[in-house]
Amino acid sequence: MNTGKVLLSVLAGAAAGAVAGILLAPAKGSKTRKDILNKGEDYYDSAKGKMDDMFDSFSRKFDKVKAEATDFAEKAKEDATNYAEKVRDGASAYAEKKMPNR
Numbered sequence: 001m002n003t004g005k006v007l008l009s010v011l012a013g014a015a016a017g018a019v020a021g022i023l024l025a026p027a028k029g030s031k032t033r034k035d036i037l038n039k040g041e042d043y044y045d046s047a048k049g050k051m052d053d054m055f056d057s058f059s060r061k062f063d064k065v066k067a068e069a070t071d072f073a074e075k076a077k078e079d080a081t082n083y084a085e086k087v088r089d090g091a092s093a094y095a096e097k098k099m100p101n102r
Helices: 002-024 029-098
Strands: none
Touching: 002 029
């Protein structure tokens, strides 16, 4: 989450600098407004691209963790089943020793 704050701060600073530079430049008002609009669209597209990349990265990480958790759960289930079989076999062997065949 710290990366998101840094990214937002950098984008906000860049946007403020661009707007200040455009407003202080000697140009017609209509041209200045158009320049501001274009810069805003550029920053929006850039931020959207970075957010999409971040979302894709989180999605890939989530899918990886999900797969690992599924593998872990399947292994745990298999281990529990094997352990239960050993306990059952041990209990059967113990019962046979204690209770001879009739």
